Amino acid sequence: MRKSVLILFLILYGTTYGQDLTPAICVKGTSPVNRPGYASRPLEDSRLHDYDVNFYHLDISADNLSTDLDGSVRILATALKDPLAEMVLELTDALIIDRIEDLSTSSDIPFTHANDLVVITLPDPVTAGDPVDIRIYYHGTPPVDAGFFKGISSELDPDWNRRVTWTLSEPFNALDWWPTKQVLTDKADSAYIYITVPSSLKAGAAGTLSRITELPDNRSRYEWETRHPIAYYLISMAIADYQDYSYDVSLAGQPTFPVVNYIYDHPGTLPQYQDDLDQVGDMLELFSELFGPYPYSDEKYGHTMAPLGGGMEHQTMSTMDFFSFTIDAHELGHQWFGDHITCETWNDIWINEGFARYCEYLAIEFLIDENTARSWMDSRHQSILSAPLGSVYVPSGQADDPFRIFDGRLTYNKGGAILHMLRYLINNDDAFFQGLRTYLSAYGDDVATGEDFRDLMSAETGLDLTTFFNEWYFGQGNPVYDIIWEHRNDSLIVNARQSPSAAGGVAFFTTPMPVNAVLNGSDTLLRLVPASASETFKIYLPGEVNEITFDPDRYLVKRVNSITRAGVTGIEGLNTAGISVYPNPAKGYIQIQGGTEPLRLLQVMDMQGRILLQKENLSMTERTVYTGNLGPGIYLLLVNVGSQRYQQKILIE
Structure with missing residues (x-):
């Protein structure tokens, strides 16, 4: 039974190459947001920056049949403001706060809860650098009308006929299921995620499973603990009728650690995905060689399954709808890039x-x-x-x-x-x-x-x-190339013209152009470094060049309009018209000399390819061109004479 991939709004169209290389999906959704204003986060409350979170301890009761929650969250923080008289957290108004306890005095403290903000009045203002230790007791049912971007869901996976409750907090949705501080720059130094569920179920989360505590009424508490810094949106839980398919990996220079996979307890699930799950060990070895040691080898890596339509890189335990080569690599790669290092702002996602x-x-x-x-x-x-x-x-x-x-x-x-x-x-x-x-x-x-x-x-x-x-990174668009080439007198001559993909895009990309020349039957890869949007390169290559290809290894994001071999009149960009320019360097004017035909077109461009001066249909006596309006610098002169073209850099002093 193969899970059909839900085509999300952010998926590219992938191709399968022998193995399952379905495009990786990371968070994220198809549904329009239904709750008014929910797609865009309200202006962040500045008071969230008045303290630094050191530790979260979530202790929550839930099951796989609904999003009903009952529990508490302890927050240990350090005051940054002097004095800190109130502490602000984020929590949806749909959840009810029963009380907030000051753990230093074991007394309840006052608060208000409105507009998804919890404002806690500390009994005594705290001096900057001193600790704040509180526990929020709450319960209720989070909103269910938030479209894809909601913090918690409970649904039936129709392909496996299994009920699952899971969380997905990125980017602004942790507040849908626990009181939190949604600020990227404030990672908690450590976190405990305790999840109490019916004993027939399992619950997965970040870190190490320190113990499973059996409780009355056929309930079990899964006690996950991570001692690594963790961003608020990477804290998660997933609850279902899971089986545990785990194995150990041993990587050079690292302790042996487990890959813990909570997959559906269905007779077809493990046979369907075992090969995919096993290959994660090879990926862990590869990425550790390329990037450095796996950051959480003292805890684990693993997965929980949930019908979220893709994957989400929850720290040490990614939540997965299905498994394939690319989605496994994507979510594992996040453990280095996204979890170990996290974007400082959502601009830098x-x-x-x-x-x-x-x-x-x-x-x-x-x-x-x-x-x-x-x-x-x-x-x-x-x-x-x-x-x-x-x-x-x-x-x-x-x-x-x-x-x-x-x-x-x-x-x-x-x-x-x-x-x-x-x-x-x-x-x-x-x-x-x-x-x-x-x-x-x-x-x-x-x-x-x-x-x-x-x-x-x-x-x-x-x-x-x-x-x-x-x-x-900051610019828009991509280059569009037109290439003309010829091989003459043991030299490869390439004229490359670049134009932007659209108005508003970068006018000229300076990235070297990879050109492969097939010389005497063998490949010769060249790196042509452009200084302007239209340039001719001459490379000594004795022998016979039969063809060239542009960017054979798919490095550049670009379009290539044409690659043309020059005809008998020679390549555009070479001085085949008998034209010369005087004086060069120039002061105030240039004079076009030579040739026997009128100039059809004359252009002077800057090195970004912008046309600064243009004249058309110049007679034999109209060969002096005033350049006094151009500032000092290097420019590109283009002249069309009959069917031929002359190109030269000129220096204006």
């Missing part, structure tokens, strides 16, 4: 999703083969190019909208693709992966932005990556 998407590629490249990886990248590129604009960075004003945050084309696919381009730009796999390891070492257990990653990789590689990030 690329830190999570772009990296996890590229983990899919790396798993295919190293565990299957490079040809399959290239085909996979082709499919991602097709998705990116399905619209002409859009940045990987989530612009200001859109970072409160889950549908923009989890845009599959931009956040996931283009986010993964620019990492592949960065790897190509660095042109040294040892340096690229060492940079990733240094990045994880520098920002592990913390948060980071795109700029943090840019600056660290610049320092690690010695390359100034500012322009690359401005073009590909």
